[in-house]
Amino acid sequence: MPYISTPTRPAAALVATAALLGGALAFGAPDRAAAAVPDTIALTVTNNSGRAEPVYLYDLGTQLSSGQQGWADASGTFHAWPAGGNPPVPAPDAAITGPAAGQSLTIRIPKFSGRIYFSYGRKLDFRLATGGLVQPAVQNPSDPNRDILFNWSEYTLNDSGLWLNSTQVDMFSAPYSVGVRRSDGTVSTTGRLKSGGWSGFFSALRAQSGGWSGLVQTRSDGTVLRALSPLYGVETGALPANVMDDYVNRVWQKYTTSTLTVTPFADQPAKKFYGRVSGGVMNFTDSSGAVVTTFQKPDADSVFGCHKLLDAPNDDVRGPISRTLCAGFNRSTLLTDPNQPDTTPGDFYQDAVTNQYARAVHGQMADGKAYAFAFDDVGNQESLVNDGAPQQAYLTLDPMS
Structure with missing residues (x-):
């Protein structure tokens, strides 16, 4: 079947794991935090990519108050997904037109456990199965999103605060960074590549013997789209099963x-x-x-x-x-x-013998932090911002250089 869901750990699981394993997550007193976290907060998306194509944004996830899956529009209003089908049927168009190059756009994000997707040039193709949303899975060559340049951030916003990450658990693709402004006015950011980090990552992966270059996916015109995670590399045969x-x-x-x-x-x-x-x-x-x-x-x-x-x-x-x-x-x-x-x-x-993909990802991050595999938060190595009383969230689309 051409549409398969990706098994990335949801943002709620990331929160739970980091708290368990010594991550820097601070849970305020529930009554104080609840009062400090409104139903929606502002997310400012800044397009520093330098790319001329239109950008499309999506806020998809589970509404925490109801447990329903759906999407949020630019105002933060929740819309439940309609029933799906077998085979999966097209989902409602949840795209928000994003900022042009050099511009910013502020939207509202609700109390979700979900993802902020962004794509360049084309809207993403989302489908609904009988079990819910089928998200892009570009390890499958038949996935309709295979030739689209896109990426996503995971987040949880609840009564205890905001957790917003930069993730490479499934793939390394269009670069971006995330941030949060705290009640004291300070801003924490993570996920930004070093200067030359995009090309540096792909150069490192292609130079690595043992099949690691097989993780790189390009479009027919030669455009580099992404590198699959080694998990998907093994599952698809792009990386030898005995590599570890x-x-x-x-x-x-x-x-x-x-x-x-x-x-x-x-x-x-x-x-x-x-x-x-x-x-x-x-x-x-x-x-x-x-x-x-x-x-x-x-x-x-x-x-x-x-x-x-x-x-x-x-x-x-x-x-x-x-x-x-x-x-x-x-x-x-x-x-x-x-x-x-x-x-x-x-x-x-x-x-x-190591996870060469994770080594290359961390090596190109300005602060060294990344979610290059599912439990990269062990020892506080994750690219995550968190605050118990978030005033503003940020997502910056960075250049592919």
């Missing part, structure tokens, strides 16, 4: 004779879990010596997606351990540091 095997095998061998100590909660340093490989599986015990969870040796799909053999349920044991392992595998820190998570960026991506 050597590193995983070395980790499994090391912890057959030594112990991996995981301290997943930044605010609970005494809560530790201990991993040892026995019989081909890694068993984790708690401080009493009781086995609390077990992991099979993960493949690249599990590592890059932080799922399947590294599934991370929203609990207090397996999920936190799995998230820590996922970060350690992607950053290749599990052999050099038996105490995880390793939160020192200088230690990341140093092994010859």
